[in-house]
Amino acid sequence: MAQSSAMNGGDGIYSYLKNSNLQRDGLNAAKNVIKEALLESLDLKTLLLSSPNSTATTFTIADLGCSVGQNTLFAMKMLIETVEHKHHNISQENSEKNRIEFQVFFNDQTANDFNTLFASLPPQHERKYFAAGVPGSFYGRLFPSSSIHIAYCSSSLHWLSELPVDLVDINSPAYNSGRIHYTGASDAVVGAYADQFEKDMQVFLTARAEEIVGGGMVVILMPGVPDGGVTHDVGIALTFLGSILMDMVEEGILIQDRVDSLNIPHVYPSVKQMKRLVEQNDSFEIVKMELRNARSDMEAPIDIESAVMHLRAFTEETIVNQLGIEIVDELFKRAVKQKNKFYQMLHASGIEIGAQFFSVLKRKFD
Template sequence: MSNNRSSMSPEFYTMNGGDGPYSYSNNSRPQRLCIEISKPIIDEAIMNDLDLRSFSLSSNPISIVDLGCSTGPNTFMAVQNILDSIKQKYKSHIPDCTSPEFMVYFNDHSSNDFNTLFASLPPNRQYFVAAVPGSFHGRLFPESSVHFFHSSNAIHWLSKAPEELVDSKSLAWNKGRVHYTNAAKEVCDAYAAQFGKDMEKFLDARGKEIVVGGLMVLTVSGIPNGIRLSLQNPVGLMYHLLGASLMDLVKKEVINEEQAESFNMPIYVVNPEVLREAVERNGNFRVVKMEMIESILKTNYGDEITNLNWWIGTLRSVHEDVITKHFGSGIMDILCQQFTANALEITKNFNWDELKGHQLVVILKRYK
């Protein structure tokens, strides 16, 4: 298995396409739950804070964008919820106005499986559609052309893993790990700094693209202020197991140590303080609402959460692209075998009732 890539280089990753057993469309129920949880918060924000009268509806439709749409069907559910809520606001606030037309843009990297996405479009949809390929860390749309941005479970992906993680002379050298779960403070700080850089670009681009009075909703894996990422968090547990499994494959000489040590997951689980600071530094948006929602996974998924096939489905559908681009396409089967063996060992005495995830729902308004 050859590797000619460095974790220091920007790289773009997508979820598994198609409709197979390890496709994102068949392994994204947790992400769907996030959309369901955030719906009442979004409805309230649209009703109270979306400035319909400031939109020039005579010449333009309402433009809705889903950033990081993947392959569906979750993106269709999110868009329909937003569309229904905007229509309801029109009926209650501007009853004499004809309901506008809607243009929905589905955004993801150019390697995303847009074929599967568009093949599964709802046949009775009440909106026009277009794909917009590209990274949301940069500009995607003309200035002042979007009324509503939505992104769920996407902005935690960094443009790249922090460079310090692979520097053996750095205090942030992440030896033996692939993430910052239970890592040194310097490693956590490096991830936070990279997230800050990426959010600066993200918010600057969205600030130019969205109209004054428009809203942006970000739902992302979060963690409360002052709490470290640990094995009691599903993200922490996943990446701890992934890192341990890769190091075991080094011992078995399936991959070499250099390959393993140069690999770090480009994902950051943000806390409210870090995200609020990024928004305030940018200056284009006002925080309408920021709410952290805790979920005990066993309550939501029952015994399914203890089934290792559930974890393998998540590992492959979400992370297969980033893993195989670094280690080669032949690694996944043996990695999943090792992952399963490690999971069985680590979770022997694991209290599944303590496995808690958090979703941070953020409503931002373009105010100037």
């Protein structure tokens, strides 16, 4: 029952390219702690010594769930500069033998707009890496064994591989009628989402354990909640959209069965939950794991219209697949008109807006 879809492609007004500043803010908020963790824990000397090439080491980075646009390019530039800084510090001589060449693999679903992504790449002479696209789900193997040095996964791992069928089974206690997410739903619905997330995480970690070299790293950024919490502001945004869809049902524009068939496959984990899952997998040690805030300015007012545009950029394709393209413009036109309701829902929740799960993991040596 796969339902997640690629982000809006192209460079139009509703594209992910034009509406992903929140994801950039998340990286900006975490970049210094990412650099610090890599500089302290990446055993670059051992990785260089293990290279079979006598003249240069190929250092390979994979962005898992890269989407389109500048965010992934910014992240890859930051990671490469960090590795170069580490390399400079440990290098005793600038010999040809110590030279590093960088390979970057940009991974996302097959429906991702790789054309827009590759059109955004700097010219070859202006970038420090060779680039290649790798289409396919990161819930499974993507690369040869022990071939990746750093796997980077930002704003993507909270998307489930698929949704539990119980969510649309009218005879199940997890039947999610009248909602499009688990935020505010019954314990059975929350549990069904959580169970799928935990299954997905074990698949993700097992696949990465095969692909990442001993001593290699995984960097993860995604929406997260405090230990014991469930509600995240992205979930509130989805609940807001669901309430508009139910208004359209009451007006006879939509049939409720169609709305009941739509569940956005997002889960926002806690540090405690992720720590348990990593420890169960036992292939990685935790270098850093915490809940941070992704907002660039905690005191700045929330731009609700921009938030609605952001919401459209990452949900539109999923909504189209379930409800049809004819419904999208009306849905988001209403969302803009009802932006005060969205703001009130966020304010009434009492949660910290912009909470972000952050982790750096290190592949154990076999």
